[in-house]
Amino acid sequence: MEVALRPVHDSDLPVFFRQMNDPESLQMAAFTHEDPADRDAFDAHWTRVRASSDVVRTVLVDGDVVGSAALYGNPGEREVTYWIDRTYWGKGIATAALRDLLAEAPERPLYARVAADNPASRRVLEKCGFVVSGHDRGFANARGEEIDELVLTLGS
Template sequence: MDVSLRPVHDSDLPVFFRQSNDPEALHRAAFTPENPADRDAFEAHWARIRASEQVVVRTVLGDGDVLGSAAVYGEPGEREVTYWIDRAYWGKGIATAALRALLAEVDERPLFARVAADNAASLRVLEKCGFEVSARATGYAPARGAEIGELVLTLGP
């Protein structure tokens, strides 16, 4: 499958909303909005992201279809990557290809990532892209309604 990135279009948002309400994906991601089904909050969040000059956000395409999103956000020196891929495409190398493409576009380092400690698939994606575990933490995971382990990963100096 040909994986590519492009700027987010208005027509992507309904797809992102559907993807971000998948119960299994929410559980795996763990650190999600308190109420992912709140469409107004979702729209406001995406409006802020798209308006910010400090955020690089892209739609992930696979053979032209919208498969998810990938972004870099945060203050210089503390910037983080994030990505979300439709569950139907998990395990096919899409997240790894998308993150590699994003990292080629955003050359600043260091970059950070956070992942639920039990999310082995996302941890593998990050490690394949050169991230290394640099810290362990505990945080409240809204999707699970509990404190869980979290890994912080770093790419670059």
């Protein structure tokens, strides 16, 4: 299984939209857009993201689009994020994609946030060198309530 990153193509967006509306994935990710099913908001978001200086990549497995990975925010405060299609969970794809993304962007420190009850995503981050550096609470749109989250840091 070959994991690769490439720039986002227009043809990736319908796949991302479908992935980001999977109920189980939304529950696990927790921190999502206010209404993930709002296609106009989704399109506007991706137009802004693709026009920004953020590092945004499509994750491919054997040439198939399986998700996205990104580095966003202001220098010194940049965060990583990733989304992998649920049918590919547990196969090391998120870890491989995040490692590749980190190799593209050597700046440090970098940050990540994860729902405290999402141990799989925490493991991905820790395998890539992130360490828990704090705790927070935030409103999780996908769950409709405030939940605990972990803040992780790579580098200092």
